[in-house]
Amino acid sequence: MKETKREFTCGLDAAIAVMGGKWKGLILFALQDGPLRFGELRRTVSGISERVLIMQLREMETTGLLHREVYHQVPPKVEYSLTEFGHALNDAMAPLGQWGEDNIERIESIPWDQIR
Incomplete structure (x- = not known):
């Protein structure tokens, strides 16, 4: 390829x-506070389908944002954690998240059905 x-x-x-x-x-x-298993991620990121979560995790692994650790045991265990690259992006996004928190009421009042 x-x-x-x-x-x-x-x-x-x-x-x-x-x-x-x-x-x-x-x-x-x-993932900012540490590794999570797939099921934990699915519960934490509410609203995401299993299929989309799998696709997003694969893309994030490919771009180097996260690390996938497979533990060879019974039952099998897989954990996802942020790489240094992923932590750096998370840190860069923190001000944007704070802006969202500071303006959440205004953002929620936007007539989104008229925009989409």
């Missing part, structure tokens, strides 16, 4: 490419 290199217009473009989608930020947030 041919590897393609992607060029970005700026740092924000590159960061959004890694973050892409609704769920990755929530997964990063869920």
Whole structure:
């Protein structure tokens, strides 16, 4: 398979490419305090389907945001944890999360059905 290199217009473009989608930020947030198993992640990130969680975790592993540790035991155990790269992105997103908290009432009052 041919590897393609992607060029970005700026740092924000590159960061959004890694973050892409609704769920990755929530997964990063869920893993900030330490490793979680798949079921724990699914319960923590409410609203995500099993299929989408699997896809997002694979993409995040491919981009180097998280590490997947397989424990060869019975029953099998798999844990997901943030890499240094993932922790750095989580730290960079913290101010955005705080902005959301500070403005949540205003954001909730937006007529989203008129925007979508």
